[in-house]
Amino acid sequence: MQIIETPVYRKAFIQYLRRGTPLDISLKAMTEERPTTHYIWRTTGDDKVRSSHAANNGKIFAWNNPPETGHPGEDYNCRCTAEPYKPEVSESSLQWVTSIVDEGLRRWAWYDFVLHYYFGGGRAIQLSDVGHLQDVIDASREHVFKGVERQIFKEARATVSGSFNDTFENTYRFYSVSFIHGRSTVEGRYNGTVSRSGNALYITAEVAYNFSDVFTDPLDIREREGGSSDPEAIQADELIDSEVGGQYYDVLDSWTTRLTATIHIDSDKSGYRE
Numbered sequence: 001m002q003i004i005e006t007p008v009y010r011k012a013f014i015q016y017l018r019r020g021t022p023l024d025i026s027l028k029a030m031t032e033e034r035p036t037t038h039y040i041w042r043t044t045g046d047d048k049v050r051s052s053h054a055a056n057n058g059k060i061f062a063w064n065n066p067p068e069t070g071h072p073g074e075d076y077n078c079r080c081t082a083e084p085y086k087p088e089v090s091e092s093s094l095q096w097v098t099s100i101v102d103e104g105l106r107r108w109a110w111y112d113f114v115l116h117y118y119f120g121g122g123r124a125i126q127l128s129d130v131g132h133l134q135d136v137i138d139a140s141r142e143h144v145f146k147g148v149e150r151q152i153f154k155e156a157r158a159t160v161s162g163s164f165n166d167t168f169e170n171t172y173r174f175y176s177v178s179f180i181h182g183r184s185t186v187e188g189r190y191n192g193t194v195s196r197s198g199n200a201l202y203i204t205a206e207v208a209y210n211f212s213d214v215f216t217d218p219l220d221i222r223e224r225e226g227g228s229s230d231p232e233a234i235q236a237d238e239l240i241d242s243e244v245g246g247q248y249y250d251v252l253d254s255w256t257t258r259l260t261a262t263i264h265i266d267s268d269k270s271g272y273r274e
């Protein structure tokens with residue numbers, strides 16, 4: 001049998017051994033199975049409560065994400081307690097791509113982008129024509145999608161009931177897709193609706209994303225490759241050396257998503273904060 005002791009429980013047990021201080025049963029229960037993922041910080045309310053703990057009084061914290069003070073009872077001589085808190089709202093957020101991602105036949109490598117710089121006559125290319133759209137969308141999920149969700153949640157909390165729309169714009173790096181996609185701009189707009197039930201907000205939104213980048217810098221790419229022995233890379237180098245004048249060109253594409261989310265109306269009680 002394995003006994004798992006939290007620092008809080010261990011400290012209380014030591015106090016019990018040394019001074020006969022009664023063990024708080026809730027600590028023991030908490031140790032064995034924390035009944036909730038969150039708790040409400042409770043102080044004893046007298047004038048001996050340190051100010052940093054008084055500031056936590058009544059606030060909700062997650063067991064897996066302690067405040068700077070640590071959890072109640074962890075600090076020396078702390079008499080604060082953790083009251084189990086069950087969020088009354090079961091939160092979720094899902095955003096999925098609704099446009100068709102139709103990729104080109106062959107995925108462009110970096111030297112294809114360089115060749116296009118010299119021989120494309122400045123013609124813009126679409127990510128989907130060069131097999132990069134799906135990768136860019138996948139790379140967008142963590143930062144771009146989440147950033148847009150935060151903006152939507154903020155607006156939904158301000159709206160509470162009804163429709164809302166706005167635009168967004170930011171620059172991101174897409175080096176994980178290809179180092180040719182350095183600083184790229186993703187801008188777009190969303191149309192959302194929100195309704196309230198109790199402390200829950202139900203949100204749906206349609207989001208349109210536009211990706212744009214300007215290819216300007218083949219020399220930087222060549223330096224990054226640094227003495228590649230790839231024959232195709234060498235061939236591209238020779239082409240650059242032939243001093244064919246290059247032209248900047250746009251790398252573009254767009255996609256749409258749909259978002260459905262249930263979030264707590266109060267950002268402080270929500271896993272989805274702004």
Ligand SMILES: [Zn+2]
Nearest residue numbers: 053078079080
């Ligand atoms: Zn305390």
